[in-house]
Amino acid sequence: MRELVVHNPYTGEELGKVPFVTREEAGRGLAQASAAFKRWRHSTAWQRAQLLEGVASDLEKERGEFAELLRKEAGKPIHFATAEVNRAISVLRWAAGEAQRFAGELLRLDAAAGGRPGFGIHTRFPRGVIFGITPFNFPLNLALHKIAPAVACGCSIVIKPSPATPLITLKLAGLFEAREPGLVSAVIADDELTAELTRAPEVAMISFTGSARVGWQVRRQAPEKPTALELGGNAWLVVMPDVPVETYSAIAKRISGAAFGYAGQSCISVQNVAVAAERWKEFRDHLVRATEETVFGNPADEKVVTGPLIHSGSARRVRSALEGAREWDSIISKTRSGSGEVTNLVAPTLVLPSDADFALKSELVSEEIFGPVMVAAKFDEVGEVISRINSSRYGLQAGIYTRDWTVIERFYRDLEVGGVVINDVPTARYDHQPYGGVKESGQGREGVRYAMEEMTESRFLALSSVMG
Structure with missing residues (x-):
């Protein structure tokens, strides 16, 4: 069994060993995520909000443990680590609110010349299983910028964390697993298997955060899939x-x-x-x-x-x-x-x-x-x-x-x-803003509601009482 050894980047201390999944285990994980999506896509907005609020409360109770793990695993100064946990809780609560506000729009059919009396309903439907790939630098908050909107809009999600910081992601996935089994999972995969997962038929969309070089490579690996890329910059x-x-x-x-x-x-x-x-x-x-x-x-x-x-x-x-x-x-x-x-x-x-x-x-x-x-x-x-x-x-x-x-x-x-x-630094990111770049800095947008739009498909229903 191949293992990933995780070290504290400041002390060099070994923090733990995590097994890489095999191809067969990854396949079973995708099948589990697909089954979870078929169930969760029919969940109500209230159920989605309740799950997200529940995980936010669980994370709040373990705030100190998560911050300490961030400090050790990512080498993040402790006050920044605590701030990341606080932001993560906020992201979950933003997503809970957006789950209940994500309603679509109403159009008049007779606004067009020759239009029939009636109304059109435009809403968005979840794409399916999301495959999220996250970097080491904000392993909690950036994972939640994929997980929270996915859950809020009715998708399931599989997260592949950075090999430098897998422990915090596994701990986070455990909070969701305890409340809604199979909906959110983390997979420890090498580059070869990760590339296969991007092309897997079960995966409906890819959401990647990381370097420009790797991000565009991921985009080329699965050109037919919707892909959101949040990449680098030189602010x-x-x-x-x-x-x-x-x-x-x-x-x-x-x-x-x-x-x-x-x-x-x-x-x-x-x-x-x-x-x-x-x-x-x-x-x-x-x-x-x-x-x-x-x-x-x-x-x-x-x-x-x-x-x-x-x-x-x-x-x-x-x-x-x-x-x-x-x-x-x-x-x-x-x-x-x-x-x-x-x-x-x-x-x-x-x-x-x-x-x-x-x-x-x-x-x-x-x-x-x-x-x-x-x-x-x-x-x-x-x-x-x-x-x-x-x-x-x-x-x-x-x-x-x-x-x-x-x-x-x-x-x-x-x-x-x-x-x-x-009148502030470009480092300021509000978790509910549309966030993303142009040129080689990426495509698509994050920020809870905007990520929900990326993870859903548009569908229109025309309703008219006139027949014939």
Whole structure:
């Protein structure tokens, strides 16, 4: 029997062993999910809401255990781990409400020329078994962004978690299994079997969150299936000249937290900062100070913002990218606190290239670095920074600090991204918003109601009392 060994990325401690499923076991799991769908598709909106509320209550009772497991398995600083559990509970409750609001629309048939007297009813029906693939960085909340909407709209779901963080997903699936057997399951599969599962006839839709490279590969594996992809990004934050100087310190701290929190391992971590040239020097100094004050090290410490990267390979990749940045004649400011004893730790780093246009060619700017690294540079014109952002192959979210509505409108209209956040970091994600990207950042949308639309099919009923 092949086993997956799970380690704490900070201490290296072995946390457990999980068996990989065989092809036969995976087949039986899909058959179980198909049977659960045939039953659950006929459940009432009230039953769906009750199940989701029940699991939310169960998770609330085990909040501390889930947070501690997140800290150990994902290397997530404990206050971020607790916040993820709280968000997960919120997602379940949002889904419970959406289950009861997901009603469709009513149309008049006689609104068209020659239309018959009567009404049309447009509703959506569950697709079937959803196959969800989730990453390591938010193994609880991102799993629930697939599970909760699936349950709310009448689907069953099989989740394949990251091999780095399977324990939290298995624990979550257990909460659903205790209340509604077979509806939600987790499968530990290698890459070969995962590819087979994407093509399995029992699977009606694929929902993937992870890297752009793997996501588009999954899309090619099953081109005939509906597929939602929530992929990577190199999120930009823009500071316009009208931002009050007295807010610089607070904004810089907010930005550094969004860049370095959880070691930058989020697809919407702040990676690039563009500051209006006339405010550059002063704002840069605040960014340097905020970087130097960022605490990194043991994720069990409440003060720690930046913990370890998920494994040593990720740490080597980030360090290699930083070595390349030294060729720019840059200033690199590293935090003063932390520990050099853990190989997975990379210090929060602010890179200040002397030539912003040249820096665009670097992977630190153009690629998703997925580490505690932030690149900051000045710009002269709005059109210039829009061009910089749009030159990327990614387009997930961007943040803009400004009070100027004309500027807000221009960024909203011209940026090639899935979301624009005003007066906050692009890392801000509201669990009920339509969330997703354009270009190589994905297709489709998450956010409970929007994921429910992805997981359902449109159907129309025309009703007329006139015969003949």
